[in-house]
Amino acid sequence: MLKIDGLKKTYSTGDEALKGVSFEVDSSEIVAIIGPSGAGKSTLIRCVNRLEEPTEGTIFLDDVEVTSLSKKELRNARRDIGMVFQEFGLVDRLTVMENVLSGRLGYMSSLNAFRRNYPEEDIRRAREILSTVDMAGYEDDRADELSGGQRQRVGIARAVIQNPKILLVDEPTSALDPETSRKVMELLIDIAQEEDISVLINIHEVHLATRFADKIFGLRDGEVVFEGLAAELDESAKDKIYRGEDPEQEVDVSDDSELQSTDIKEI
Ligand SMILES: Nc1ncnc2c1ncn2[C@@H]1O[C@H](COP(=O)(O)OP(=O)(O)OP(=O)(O)O)[C@@H](O)[C@H]1O
Numbered sequence: 001m002l003k004i005d006g007l008k009k010t011y012s013t014g015d016e017a018l019k020g021v022s023f024e025v026d027s028s029e030i031v032a033i034i035g036p037s038g039a040g041k042s043t044l045i046r047c048v049n050r051l052e053e054p055t056e057g058t059i060f061l062d063d064v065e066v067t068s069l070s071k072k073e074l075r076n077a078r079r080d081i082g083m084v085f086q087e088f089g090l091v092d093r094l095t096v097m098e099n100v101l102s103g104r105l106g107y108m109s110s111l112n113a114f115r116r117n118y119p120e121e122d123i124r125r126a127r128e129i130l131s132t133v134d135m136a137g138y139e140d141d142r143a144d145e146l147s148g149g150q151r152q153r154v155g156i157a158r159a160v161i162q163n164p165k166i167l168l169v170d171e172p173t174s175a176l177d178p179e180t181s182r183k184v185m186e187l188l189i190d191i192a193q194e195e196d197i198s199v200l201i202n203i204h205e206v207h208l209a210t211r212f213a214d215k216i217f218g219l220r221d222g223e224v225v226f227e228g229l230a231a232e233l234d235e236s237a238k239d240k241i242y243r244g245e246d247p248e249q250e251v252d253v254s255d256d257s258e259l260q261s262t263d264i265k266e267i
Pocket residue numbers: 011012013015016017035036037038039040041042043044
């Protein structure tokens with residue numbers, strides 16, 4: 001289980017991206033973070049595996065306090081935390097197979113990692129996962145020969161072969177067209193459920209969040225302003241997240257032109 005408590009992040013520029021965020025992601029749970037541009041969603045995701053160093057607060061993954069680990073300890077802990085990036089994060093000149101297998105580097109000795117001396121079992125598993133994400137037959141293709149949707153499926157395979165407890169997913173579909181986005185999300189959720197991996201996903205498209213997530217957190221100005229089930233994300237909750245309006249107060253929301261801007265990419 002992932003437990004985040006009082007997480008704050010202030011960048012050196014003085015930007016307070018997170019102002020005391022607390023929440024939990026249970027085992028095997030799919031949790032989506034939504035919110036307007038600049039709300040702190042990416043910062044939050046990146047703080048969990050300390051790609052960004054939190055300023056304050058604690059993060060526990062099961063009984064490991066990620067926030068207090070040394071650099072060396074963090075390297076081991078990161079094996080439990082898979083990451084899927086917006087821009088796929090593949091090495092263009094490497095093949096699909098090499099990109100997927102790179103997810104195993106954290107488990108290998110420095111020498112074997114340097115020689116890319118992967119065990120047979122890893123190669124077998126890579127083929128299996130590539131088949132699950134519908135990429136069988138592409139093993140020897142270079143990453144830069146693939147479409148965006150195919151690249152993201154390889155990115156997912158690379159994260160899953162790590163055998164993580166949780167997948168951190170940062171805007172996985174923002175570089176993809178709507179139909180490909182839906183397919184990639186389906187594959188991501190299917191494989192996470194099959195492999196019993198929790199997912200914390202930063203996603204722009206509200207309809208994808210409500211369709212695929214068990215629980216949704218709405219972030220605004222570095223604070224959690226909504227927490228609930230997908231079915232509970234009604235219009236007043238969306239107003240609170242995207243416009244900062246308190247639904248308890250009488251407000252005129254008849255003009256939703258602002259809501260239809262890039263903050264909510266309802267496709
Ligand atoms: N490296 C950085 N240095 C300084 N400020 C930053 C940095 N990264 C993000 N910020 C600021 O922190 C705040 C939160 O940014 P973040 O990217 O986490 O938001 P977001 O919700 O993911 O936005 P988007 O949906 O547009 O990607 C913003 O005010 C942003 O300008």
